[in-house]
Amino acid sequence: MLNNAIVTPALLPFQELEQSVWKKETCAGCRGCITVCPANTLAFDLKLARPYQITPCIDCKACLDACPRTPANMDKLSLDIVGPYLDIKNVKANGNGRYQNGGAVTAILKAALDEGLVDRVIVMGSDRWAQKAYARIVSDPAYLDKVAGSKYTANDILEAMRDVMKDASVRNVALVGMPCTMQAVGLLRRSSNEYAAKLTQKIRFLVGLFCFECFDDTLVPEVTQRLGVPPWRIAKMNAGEGRLTVTLRNGEIKTLPLAKLAEFVKPGCRKCNDFTSKLADISVGSVGSAAGSSVVIIRTPEGAGLFEIARETGAVSVADGVDVAAIEKVGKLKLKRNGF
Numbered sequence: 001m002l003n004n005a006i007v008t009p010a011l012l013p014f015q016e017l018e019q020s021v022w023k024k025e026t027c028a029g030c031r032g033c034i035t036v037c038p039a040n041t042l043a044f045d046l047k048l049a050r051p052y053q054i055t056p057c058i059d060c061k062a063c064l065d066a067c068p069r070t071p072a073n074m075d076k077l078s079l080d081i082v083g084p085y086l087d088i089k090n091v092k093a094n095g096n097g098r099y100q101n102g103g104a105v106t107a108i109l110k111a112a113l114d115e116g117l118v119d120r121v122i123v124m125g126s127d128r129w130a131q132k133a134y135a136r137i138v139s140d141p142a143y144l145d146k147v148a149g150s151k152y153t154a155n156d157i158l159e160a161m162r163d164v165m166k167d168a169s170v171r172n173v174a175l176v177g178m179p180c181t182m183q184a185v186g187l188l189r190r191s192s193n194e195y196a197a198k199l200t201q202k203i204r205f206l207v208g209l210f211c212f213e214c215f216d217d218t219l220v221p222e223v224t225q226r227l228g229v230p231p232w233r234i235a236k237m238n239a240g241e242g243r244l245t246v247t248l249r250n251g252e253i254k255t256l257p258l259a260k261l262a263e264f265v266k267p268g269c270r271k272c273n274d275f276t277s278k279l280a281d282i283s284v285g286s287v288g289s290a291a292g293s294s295v296v297i298i299r300t301p302e303g304a305g306l307f308e309i310a311r312e313t314g315a316v317s318v319a320d321g322v323d324v325a326a327i328e329k330v331g332k333l334k335l336k337r338n339g340f
């Protein structure tokens with residue numbers, strides 16, 4: 001007898017992402033799915049702020065393991081604010097640079113390269129003329145001063161891992177990234193998928209930044225238009241305490257209320273459940289720090305080892321007295337705004 005029941009074809013894994021993440025506008029833009037894919041099936045659409053399919057899928061399911069925004073993976077991620085840690089310190093770089101806060105990230109990464117702990121670090125550089133941000137793979141410690149500072153509009157750090165994976169001369173890397181990037185790598189590290197291991201095996205240290213929210217690519221043109229300054233005059237931008245503070249090369253400071261830039265926040269950032277990069281080895285932010293310092297949260301034995309070496313080599317000055325309650329407060333505000 002013929003079975004007349006209509007059988008719905010199973011969705012391919014990327015189609016599951018399309019249904020449960022992309023169409024719901026919860027994509028974090030972390031590129032975990034794109035980078036782990038062995039068939040180069042996916043690419044990122046900057047306008048839509050999410051991936052799309054470009055070549056056939058081989059149904060390996062690695063993309064599903066990478067994604068911090070599938071309902072199954074969201075359930076695996078805790079809603080703790082500060083997360084687990086071994087130590088928490090105020091940290092200042094013993095050097096001068098155009099740092100965002102105390103320069104802890106730059107100093108720690110320099111120590112990792114100087115001491116031969118890694119061959120490369122992956123950071124976010126920018127074209128200082130147009131203020132357009134893009135990931136950079138760096139082997140020269142001195143170059144890290146040029147890429148210091150927060151870039152509020154880009155998140156393609158993981159895509160740089162593709163080049164690192166192909167380069168047989170590179171054995172170990174340190175990677176800086178947003179909490180969503182740390183989540184994607186963290187999820188892949190827990191996955192038994194063979195392609196997950198390929199993507200993560202060269203990552204020795206994860207340095208995560210705090211992040212309340214990030215903006216789309218139209219932020220810089222909009223800000224320069226509202227302030228009436230060309231992008232190349234901008235030396236530094238800082239989002240915090242309700243305003244975007246723009247420091248110009250001549251030292252002049254201009255501000256815009258963040259509430260008036262809300263339309264440029266990436267949609268997926270409004271579904272984000274991590275403020276402090278809880279899956280990193282070391283997390284760094286400004287909230288709760290002493291003046292002129294960065295807060296450094298040392299989370300894992302690997303992070304503790306890297307931090308100890310940075311300290312021993314004189315790369316950083318370290319002090320106690322971090323205001324953990326202040327970090328909790330901002331983290332709770334983020335979770336509340338995002339519906340958690």
Ligand SMILES: Cc1cc2nc3c(=O)[nH]c(=O)nc-3n(C[C@H](O)[C@H](O)[C@H](O)COP(=O)(O)OP(=O)(O)OC[C@H]3O[C@@H](n4cnc5c(N)ncnc54)[C@H](O)[C@@H]3O)c2cc1C
Pocket residue numbers: 098099100101102103104105106107123124125147148149150151152153154155157176177178209210211212213214215239240284285286287294295
């Ligand atoms: C989008 C965004 C939002 C943030 N929101 C908060 C917040 O709400 N509260 C808070 O306390 N801190 C926040 N931070 C972190 C803070 O701005 C500083 O990055 C952190 O305190 C480190 O300062 P530092 O002086 O030690 O870093 P630096 O020594 O200046 O080095 C910063 C390093 O981070 C890299 N980097 C910059 N932007 C990115 C990026 N988008 N992705 C990956 N790597 C990058 C740079 O290449 C550089 O290597 C945010 C950062 C970003 C990028």
Ligand code: SF4
Pocket residue numbers: 013014033036037038039040041042056057058059060061062063064
């Ligand atoms: S990672 Fe695997 S399942 Fe996902 S899109 Fe690529 S080939 Fe398809």
Ligand code: SF4
Pocket residue numbers: 017021022026027028029030031032033034050051066067068069070184
């Ligand atoms: S959140 Fe990251 S892994 Fe998930 S669909 Fe978006 S880019 Fe891909």
Ligand code: SF4
Pocket residue numbers: 028029155178179180181211212213214266268269270272273274
């Ligand atoms: S808020 Fe920050 S960590 Fe969360 S999705 Fe946006 S860029 Fe990623």
